[in-house]
Amino acid sequence: xxxxxxxxxxxxxxxxxxxxxxxxxxxxxxxxxxxxxxxxxxxxxxxxxxxxxxxxxxxxxxxxxxxxxxxxxxxxxxxxxxxxxxxxxxxxxxxxxxxxxxxxxxxxxxxxxxxxxxxxxxxxxxxxxxxxxxxxxxxxxxxxxxxxxxxxxxxxxxxxxxxxxxxxxxxxxxxxxxxxxxxxxx
Numbered sequence: 001x002x003x004x005x006x007x008x009x010x011x012x013x014x015x016x017x018x019x020x021x022x023x024x025x026x027x028x029x030x031x032x033x034x035x036x037x038x039x040x041x042x043x044x045x046x047x048x049x050x051x052x053x054x055x056x057x058x059x060x061x062x063x064x065x066x067x068x069x070x071x072x073x074x075x076x077x078x079x080x081x082x083x084x085x086x087x088x089x090x091x092x093x094x095x096x097x098x099x100x101x102x103x104x105x106x107x108x109x110x111x112x113x114x115x116x117x118x119x120x121x122x123x124x125x126x127x128x129x130x131x132x133x134x135x136x137x138x139x140x141x142x143x144x145x146x147x148x149x150x151x152x153x154x155x156x157x158x159x160x161x162x163x164x165x166x167x168x169x170x171x172x173x174x175x176x177x178x179x180x181x182x183x184x185x186x
Contacts, residue, residue: 044077053088056081060089067098075102083121092128096121 051059060081066074075098081087082095099118 041076041080045080048081048084056084056087056089072102072105075105079117083117092121092124096125 048056048059060078063074063077063081067078079095079099079102082089082091082098084090096118099121103118
């Protein structure tokens with residue numbers, strides 16, 4: 001008897017617990033985290049790496065609103081969002097700007113890691129500039145190459161035209177020599 005009633009009690013408890021879990025609020029992936037919920041940098045990074053482009057845009061908007069209210073955590077979250085590899089909103093310059101603003105407000109304890117991130121953003125911006133310069137140089141070289149190819153084709157056509165004219169002149173010369181020989185021989 002006791003065994004049957006404990007099984008029934010266990011089943012009832014499991015049913016109550018499961019139905020209680022169903023009533024817990026669900027936070028969709030693309031929704032911003034609640035304002036009052038502190039999040040570690042690692043936890044926040046893991047969350048934003050799972051967002052799609054719409055979710056990232058929503059999260060940036062949400063964090064911008066929080067940053068405008070003076071939320072320091074929102075400022076570092078914006079740095080992370082703008083630094084996120086593969087993000088449609090990736091912008092190293094904005095990330096660096098937000099990071100510099102954030103660094104001005106931080107204690108010495110946090111500065112080492114934040115300066116490392118700042119230096120990496122500076123390097124990334126420099127690499128982007130160099131890449132842009134190289135791309136421009138490649139475009140100029142390709143343009144110069146096309147111009148040289150067009151010039152070479154024009155010279156080839158001129159050479160062919162001159163060769164044809166030379167052949168025509170030789171034919172005229174042969175005809176003149178042939179007529180002179182015929183008139184001299186009569």
